[in-house]
Amino acid sequence: MAALIGPRVPGNRAGATTAAAPRLPFGTVDEVSRHWLRDAEPETVHIEVHLSGRLEPGLLRHAFAEALRRHPGVLRREAAGRWYRRRYAWEVTPDPDVDPVHFPPPGPDALALARKRALADCPPLSVSPPLRLEVVEPGPDAGGSVLVLTLHHTALDAPTGLRLLATTAEVYGGVTDGPGAAPARPRPRPGKPGALPPSPRGRPARITPDTSAAGTGRPAPDGTADAAADGMLLAELPVPARPPRAPDDGTAPYTVNDQLLVAASLMVARWNRLHGVPDRPVWLNMPVDDRTNGPLMPMGNGTRLLRVPVCPRDAADRTLLAAATPDPEAVARLLRQTAHRTQTLKTAPPGSPLGPSAALLTLPVLPVGVRRAVARTVRRAGASKAPTLLVSNLGRVAYPLDFGDGGRSRAVWFSGPARRPSGASLTVTSTGNRLHVALRWSRALFDDTAAARLNELFARSLDLTSWRDPAPHRSRT
DSSP states (O other), rough: OOBBBOOOOTTTGGGGSSOOOOEEEEHHHHHHHTTTOBBOOEEEEEEEEEESSSOOHHHHHHHHHHHHHHHHHHHHHHOOTTTTTTTEEEOOOOSSSOOOOEOOOOOEEEEEHHHHHHHHHHTTTTTSEEEEEEOOOOTTTTTTTTEEEEEETTTOOOHHHHHHHHHHHHTTTTTTTTOOOOOOOOOOOOOEEEEOOOOOOOOOOOOOOOOGGGTSSSSTTTTTTTGSSEEEEEEEEEEEOOOOOOOOOOOOOSOOHHHHHHHHHHHHHHHHHHHOOOOOOEEEEEEEEOOOOTHHHHHHHOOEEEEEOOSSSHHHHHHHHSSOOOOHHHHHHHHHHHHHOOOOOOOOOOOOOOHHHHHTOOOTEEEEHHHHHHHHHHHHHHHGGGEEEEEEEEEEEEEEEEEEGBBEEEEEEOOOOOOOTEEEEEEEEEEEEEEEEEEEEEEETTTTTHHHHHHHHHHHHHHHHHHOOOSSSOOOO
């Protein structure tokens, strides 16, 4: 279980007493992330909200401070301790240690610089809250303010950040009856126990490194300046068409999330084929969030990771899918197969957020310093079996993010860490009929030119998953 904290009871100010800050032990997700921290791999979650209007600094500071008060679980810092202690712990503070709201100088490069900081400058865990909110004014012709929220992923995740921004918007916009309830998170259809198809054998595929545009033809070694930060590309794509829902129960054969998983698998297979690398099974890490997304949402790391193999069972389909123009029938078969697998996984009883191995590694039997060394050794030893890619889809943004006179959100992007050995993550939200896609990658694997080609390949692969009416058009007589 992650270290999740619920909302503060109205009128009960935690700072009213001088008692020592309460402590909470790290959850499984928190501890594993803490063990794996490396300066060359920034453990940041970046959230970017584009508004139609401009924000007033004083009102925004007040609204964000009130949001932190309503969600005290965000006000946490890592408690100091010796290497031989049995647990890492969070100290929950009554107030922020520092002002987390920043207003960088406006200008045409302001947004690019804020994004760079979000990817490379991780908020420290020793300071509460472990986040930074930048209010960016790209320039007079940009149309509105941009909020760039950077979270330390050891402490907080993207749904937590969005909930915090939603409360900020409600306070700024003058909502007086408390935070409004967000739409209920859709529950998966009941699955059939034991119906999970067999998993493919063999090591998971890796996305072939490509830094040829930099003149080296190979990835930058760890520890170099080129490998010290992630790169990121943001795209806006149409939501792929889905087939009609069944008339009896109103369900669809597959979801947009299934289409995203299949598109990511096609992207990897086609990319590797273009680079002369043999096909291997594509395994994707898919976060699942079981929390309510309303005002009572617990803050912290609340998602669990599911490992999903997204590759055809039929060997002949592998060749059809990796071709320059994948076979539509093979794509349709993979969509149905993936939908069946994800549905079964989601409806299975939830286990440890990161699986049994992580649960074992975080048992408070050995000192945290020893567990950290063991976790890093296990990670290196199991690198060849790590999933190919992280694909995280938050779906339709559940909050209006309406700042009143400050404008309403027009687009929301977020990105997650691109840890090695996969070295890349795809993250998605949707607004209206548009997908906001972020490709984030380790510069140890890709240069900007290669990442742009990979991003374009994903867009084309996603289009291939769009449903097309199989009925032939009748010819006119």
